Amino acid sequence: GAGVSQSPSNKVTEKGKDVELRCDPISGHTALYWYRQSLGQGLEFLIYFQGNSAPDKSGLPSDRFSAERTGGSVSTLTIQRTQQEDSAVYLCASSQDSAIYGYTFGSGTRLTVV
Amino acid sequence: GQQLNQSPQSMFIQEGEDVSMNCTSSSIFNTWLWYKQDPGEGPVLLIALYKAGELTSNGRLTAQFGITRKDSFLNISASIPSDVGIYFCAGQRTGAQKLVFGQGTRLTINP
Numbered sequence: 001g002a003g004v005s006q007s008p009s010n011k012v013t014e015k016g017k018d019v020e021l022r023c024d025p026i027s028g029h030t031a032l033y034w035y036r037q038s039l040g041q042g043l044e045f046l047i048y049f050q051g052n053s054a055p056d057k058s059g060l061p062s063d064r065f066s067a068e069r070t071g072g073s074v075s076t077l078t079i080q081r082t083q084q085e086d087s088a089v090y091l092c093a094s095s096q097d098s099a100i101y102g103y104t105f106g107s108g109t110r111l112t113v114v
Numbered sequence: 115g116q117q118l119n120q121s122p123q124s125m126f127i128q129e130g131e132d133v134s135m136n137c138t139s140s141s142i143f144n145t146w147l148w149y150k151q152d153p154g155e156g157p158v159l160l161i162a163l164y165k166a167g168e169l170t171s172n173g174r175l176t177a178q179f180g181i182t183r184k185d186s187f188l189n190i191s192a193s194i195p196s197d198v199g200i201y202f203c204a205g206q207r208t209g210a211q212k213l214v215f216g217q218g219t220r221l222t223i224n225p
C-alpha cells in the first residue's frame with residue numbers, strides 16, 4: 001500500500017485478556033519495526049524484523065509480548081494477559097533495506113487496558 | 115533505554131517566534147533524523163542529516179549535524195499554528211539497523 005497501515009486504531013481490553021495488533025508495511029519494505037509510546041513519553045523500541053533474518057527482540061519488555069511477521073510482509077504483535085501498564089500507543093514502522101533513510105510510521109494502535 | 119537526550123521537553127511560544135531544540139548523545143551517530151508527530155498520528159520524517167557539520171533546510175526548518183557527531187539541533191523560524199506537535203530526534207549508529215529516539219519536545223503555540 002501507499003503507507004503503513006495499522007489495525008485496529010483503538011483497542012480497549014480487560015486486564016488479563018490477550019490482544020493482537022496488526023501492521024501492514026509499505027510494499028517492498030524489507031524492514032519492519034514495532035515501537036511503544038506511553039503517555040507523554042518517547043518511543044520505546046520493541047522488536048525489529050529484517051527480511052528472513054532472525055528478529056531483534058531485544059526491546060520486548062516481558063515474555064507476554066511476542067511478534068511475528070508472515071511472508072515478509074504483515075506483522076502481528078501479540079500481548080498476552082494484558083496489564084494496565086501495557087496501555088500505550090503501539091507504533092509500527094517500515095523501511096527499505098536500511099534505516100538510514102528513516103522509517104515510515106503507521107498511525108498507531110491506541111491500547112487501553114481497563 | 116533512551117540514549118539520546120532531547121531538550122527542552124516542552125515549549126510554549128507565541129505565533130511568529132523562532133524555535134530551537136537540540137539532541138545530544140554520549141556516543142557517536144552517523145545519521146541524525148528529525149521527526150514530527152501530530153496528535154493521533156505516527157511521526158513523520160522532516161529532515162535527515164548524513165555528514166558531520168551538515169546544515170540542511172526544509173522550508174522554515176533548519177537542522178544541523180554536530181561536528182562531533184554527538185549532537186544535532188532543529189530550528190523552526192516564524193512559527194505558525196500547524197507547527198504544534200511533538201518533535202523527535204533520532205540517530206543511527208554505523209552498522210545498526212534501528213534508530214534510537216529522543217524523548218521528544220512538545221511544542222505549543224499561542225496564537
